[in-house]
Amino acid sequence: MxxxxxxxxxxxxxxxxxxxxxxxxxxxxxxxxxxxxxxxxxxxxxxxxxxxxxxxxxxxxxxxxxxxxxxxxxxxxxxxxxxxxxxxxxxxxxxxxxxxxxxxxxxxxxxxxxxNERQINYSGAQLVKLDDGTSIQLDTAATLQVLPGFGQKNRKVILTGKAEFDVTTNAAHPFIIDLGGQAITVLGTRFSVDNRRQLRVFIHSGKIKLSRKHDSVILSAGMLLEEDTSRQHYQVGAHITDVATHAVVFKDTPLREVLQTIHVLYHVNVTADVALLELPVTATYTGEPLERVLEAIAYLSNANVINKGADYELRKQE
Structure with a gap:
């Protein structure tokens, strides 16, 4: 006393x-x-x-x-x-x-x-530099809450909206981003998060774990994750170098993975004959429209592109 x-x-x-x-x-x-x-x-x-x-x-x-x-x-x-x-x-x-x-x-x-014992709030477009060396570029409508004890008891923040993270490595205290019902755990990497309508995460470098109540997924460099509109599961594309320009690099990548990446990047469903799905694809695309990419992949796979309304199909040539 x-x-x-x-x-x-x-x-x-x-x-x-x-x-x-x-x-x-x-x-x-x-x-x-x-x-x-x-x-x-x-x-x-x-x-x-x-x-x-x-x-x-x-x-x-x-x-x-x-x-x-x-x-x-x-x-x-x-x-x-x-x-x-x-x-x-x-x-x-x-x-x-x-x-x-x-x-x-x-x-x-x-x-x-x-x-450090108080919650610190940020909102609007700005570059936030935290005490642990982490940098966060917030988008216009984003909000960030740095929870009490950050850097001493924890490294936990709450994000709403869109932001790009460059997280300092600290194996003893993983960096945790609370997205409301979902969380991202980071050991040190650079990635972007868009949580405005449906969750979208792109990994520039390093590795993260995205978790929710019933499941989790590990994402590494070049991966783009989107949560489907029904919020029942994640869609993940890989081999991506830049999301904004739709830049991808495939090297002996099975066509199955190529079509999955196209689905996540372009928001379109592309199916293919079972005989085509394991064919290796080696190609680089940057900024090309969807139709041109599909035509190029069809040529490499000896297939035809069939337009089925909003969706597409790759059908093996006879």
Whole structure:
């Protein structure tokens, strides 16, 4: 339990950090008017509070050593102080030094870390740089919530909308993106997430795991995942170098995988004769329209393209 002096000091710190509520602010204002020494004390604590990050010492601190250090510093700083009647400079200095130790060993620790104890919210198009070195480029309508304890207790954020991530590797603390009912776990990679209507994830480099209640999927570089409109399963395409330009590189890739990638990239169903599905395809396409890609694949597979309304079929030539 805090002593009366420690409780007073804690309240004054809250007041100076603008964390006090209206009742606490009123109490401090009344306290300031009660004695001419109170505004002087508050000003001294304010100076110490503003320099707290510079005075912080890594690791454990010996209390007696800290008292001697702070006492000597305060004596030098307040050598000309004319204390209140009946109060010696020595007793005033000792009280203030004791309060300063509380700042460095107790309240000071809170001051230096309390930003990590709060949820931080971002919205709109901006580049967010987190304390662990991770960079996140948010899209116009995106929102990002960095949960309390980030970088110390966890590396967890909540995303709504579209964003591109460049995540710093930390095997001990995986980076977790909560998408609401689904989550992405990252060890270190660059990828983009679009969670506006249906989930879409593209992996530029590295590897992630996407999980929901009943299943999960591992995605690596060049993979594009889309959640189908019924939200029953994932569709995954591979061998993609750029989603925006529909750039793909196939090297001895079974036609089955090629058609799956076309389905995810172009949002169209393409079927093929069973005899064609395992044929290897080696080709590179960048920005070509769907019809041209299908014609090229049909030529490589010795097949014809049959337009079936909104869908297509590759039929083996006789």
């Amino acid at each position: 805090l002593t009366p002096d420690e409780a007073l000091y804690a309240l004054l710190c809250k007041y100076l950090l603008k964390e006090a509520d209206s009742n606490e602010q009123q109490w401090v204002n009344t306290w300031l008017q009660a004695s001419p020494e109170h505004p002087v004390l508050l000003a001294s604590l304010d100076r110490l509070l503003r320099t707290a990050p510079e005075q912080a010492v890594p690791g454990a601190m010996d209390t007696e050593m800290a008292w001697r250090l702070l006492s000597s510093r305060i004596v030098e700083r307040d050598a000309t102080f004319d204390g209140p009647a009946g109060a010696s400079l020595k007793s005033y200095t000792r009280w203030l030094a004791a309060a300063s130790i509380l700042l460095l060993l107790g309240i000071g620790t809170w001051y230096l870390t309390h930003q």
